[in-house]
Amino acid sequence: MTEQSDPLVTELDPVIHAQARLRVVSALSVLREDDRITFPQLQESLRMTAGNLSVHLRKLEEAGYVEVTKTHHGRTPATLVRLTRRGRLAFDDYTAALRALLNPET
Amino acid sequence: MTPIDDDASPLDPAESLALIERERANVGRDLSPDPRLMFWPWGIAWLVGFTLFFLRFGPDGRVFVDLPAWLPLAALALLMIAAGITTGIVGSRVSRRVMGPSNRQGAMYGISWSVAFTGFSVLFSQFSNVLPEEEAGLLWAGGMVALTGALYMAGAAIWNDRQMFILGAWTSLINIAGILIGPGWHSLIVGVAGGGGMIAAGLIGWLRLR
Secondary structure, X not given: OOOOOOHHHHHOOHXXXXXXXXXXXXXXXXXXXXXXXXXXXXXXXXXXXXXXXXXXXXXXHHOOOEEEEEEEEOOEEEEEEEEOHHHHHHHHHHHHHHHHHHOOOO | OOOOOOOOOOOOHHHHHHHHHHHHHHHHHHOOOOHHHHHHHHHHHXXXXXXXXXXXXXXXXXXOOOOOOOHHHHHHHHHHHHHHHHXXXXXXXXXXXXXXXXXXXXXXXXXXXXXXXXXXXXHHHOOOOOOOHHHHHHHHHHHHHHHHHHHHHHHHHHHOOHHHHHHHHHHHHHHHHHHHHOOOHHHHHHHHHHHHHHHHHHHHHHHHHO
16 A cells, blocks of 8 residues: 555546556547447457456446446347446546646646 | 556556557557548549540540440449448448447448439439430449548538548549549549549548557
């Protein structure tokens, strides 16, 4: 635990501050609102293992940042992922915070 | 609290912003069809097909190369069918990666092309036997190219894509110029400037995505 050591880090959203989850949220932020990406495609784009991606998606889901839905594509089951409004807001806040850290005067 | 369950340690702000941009560019590339595969098959079909038309059915009935009379139309039709299959496969493969409003939009746009071209074909076929061969050819080619230009401009409006709009406007303008100059020249202009425009659009789109 490093709360006391790095004041900058504590300002940033801990849910997406982890590098892997930041990558997931960044990838999902490309989707337009209400669009959902298939799990295998997200996995391929992020070059993560299915297990690893699932773990991070669960954490993001718990925070209300992503929504994971299971559906059927004909007869094959499909898992779809989208960024919630709350997740998009958190991502926008996070990038704004990063920019503010880089250019404190603006 | 900093997460302790992750493989990689947090980055500094500049690295984080770079990571975000890299990831977004990656996914953006994965979710849009390769512009080369979407534009080049059509560009080649127009370039080869219409150039053959020009060589066989030149201005004022001139024959620059004595090809069989059926060859230009057959070549153009085959190349366009091949292009349609290619872009259909590439487009649907990419659209299956996402579910939601944007692939419905894509499907509606794709259907618009088929419906509009069917409508024009039915209309023009009513005049094919009434008009002299040269004028009938100009009616078909000019009409289809006008439709292509209009649909590209409409697509540009849907996706707010300036480059696609330029391609549509360019295609429409060279078509009007070709129609006014007359049969024969129209084929050359559409083949070289129209087909060339599509090849350029595919190249520029690809370079931007890389």
